[in-house]
Amino acid sequence: MKVLIIEDEKELRNTIRDSLLKEKFVVEVAENYYTALNKVNDYDYDCILLDIMLPGGSGLDVLRELKKLHRSDSVLILSAKDSLDDKVAGLELGADDYLTKPFHLAELHARVKSIIRRRQTSGDLSVHIGNLRLYPDKRQVEVNDVPLQLNRKEFDLLYYFAVNPNRLINKMSLAESVWGDNIDQADSLDFIYSQVKNLRRKLKQADATVELKAVYGFGYKLSEL
Numbered sequence: 001m002k003v004l005i006i007e008d009e010k011e012l013r014n015t016i017r018d019s020l021l022k023e024k025f026v027v028e029v030a031e032n033y034y035t036a037l038n039k040v041n042d043y044d045y046d047c048i049l050l051d052i053m054l055p056g057g058s059g060l061d062v063l064r065e066l067k068k069l070h071r072s073d074s075v076l077i078l079s080a081k082d083s084l085d086d087k088v089a090g091l092e093l094g095a096d097d098y099l100t101k102p103f104h105l106a107e108l109h110a111r112v113k114s115i116i117r118r119r120q121t122s123g124d125l126s127v128h129i130g131n132l133r134l135y136p137d138k139r140q141v142e143v144n145d146v147p148l149q150l151n152r153k154e155f156d157l158l159y160y161f162a163v164n165p166n167r168l169i170n171k172m173s174l175a176e177s178v179w180g181d182n183i184d185q186a187d188s189l190d191f192i193y194s195q196v197k198n199l200r201r202k203l204k205q206a207d208a209t210v211e212l213k214a215v216y217g218f219g220y221k222l223s224e225l
Contacts, residue, residue, distance in 0.1 A: 001046040001116060001136060001159065002026040002180055006036040006062065007078065008055050012101075016049065019105045020112070024139060024152065026180040033057030040066055043176060045073045046116050049108075050095070052079040052086055060086075063093035074115045078103075113137055127162045130209035130224045134162050143206040150202065153178055153195050161212065161222035170219035196220055 003025045007013040013029055020027050028043070030036040033056035040048070040062060048066075052059040059077065066073060075095040079086060087098045096115040099108065117136070127134045133142045139155055141148040150158065160177045161169070171192050178192075200212045209225050 001156075002028070002044075002177055003112065004028045004030065004036075004039055004043075004045045004048045004073075006030045006039075006048065006054065006059065007051045008032060008053070009051075016105070016108065019109070023109055025112075026156065026178060028180045031055075033059075033062070036062050037065060040071070040073070041069070044071070047074040047076060047112050049112070050075055050077050052077060052090070060089055060093060063090060063095060067094050074118075076108075076111055076115060127159070129162055129165050129222065132162070132203070132208050132210050134159055143203070143208045146206065148202060148206050148208075150199070154199050154202075157192075157195055158199055158222075161220070164222075166221060166223050168215055168219060168221045174219065 003020055005013055005016050005020075005027065007016065007029070008031050010031070013031065017027050017029055028039060028045075030039050033054040036050075036054065036059075037057075048062075050059045050062060054062075059079070063075065066075070075090075075097075077087075077090045077095050077098045078101060079098075080101040090098060096118070097111055099111055113136075127136065131144045133145075134140070134155075135142075136159060139152075141150055141155065141158065156178045157174060160174065174192050174196075196212055196214075203210060203212065210222055211225055212220050212222055214220055
């Protein structure tokens with residue numbers, strides 16, 4: 001699951017980033033309004049943590065941009081301004097929740113996981129397609145109720161496919177979903193190929209009723225058999 005932190009306060013931004021990385025999220029950051037706009041225009045996120053007061057503009061304008069783009073990214077507003085007007089404006093513009101600074105990291109983690117679950121799984125604790133079921137909170141996968149062992153990158157890729165069933169996804173989108181800002185650390189797109197190859201083999205061996213189909217020259221999609 002991928003999170004974007006839009007926060008100008010460096011210490012807080014780094015603290016949130018490090019805590020979410022420990023929770024196995026893929027994390028990207030933006031320290032000002034213009035960087036935030038570039039990020040939300042170029043990439044999709046499972047959750048956006050959004051400060052209202054930003055250098056160069058307002059977090060509410062970032063929300064307006066998301067609305068204009070017809071995006072469904074979950075948004076949790078983070079702000080020191082405990083104003084009812086700000087809360088109402090943010091929620092009316094599509095934000096999912098509002099957390100006032102200062103806050104405990106444990107509460108932040110719970111809020112993030114909750115709104116992602118509500119948005120992507122209609123409140124269910126799992127994601128399922130065919131006889132495949134994923135538990136994002138526990139990072140577990142089952143096929144016919146039998147655990148399927150995956151490494152971290154395999155799980156991240158499979159989760160991305162599972163919440164985008166029957167959608168053709170190119171290799172660059174897959175790489176960006178798994179590495180985020182650190183995409184340059186990937187040696188090449190051959191790594192994606194090898195991870196998908198391993199996933200296809202494991203799903204077949206487990207008698208999963210889903211298949212990762214390759215579309216030559218473009219990417220892959222997860223479909224039921």
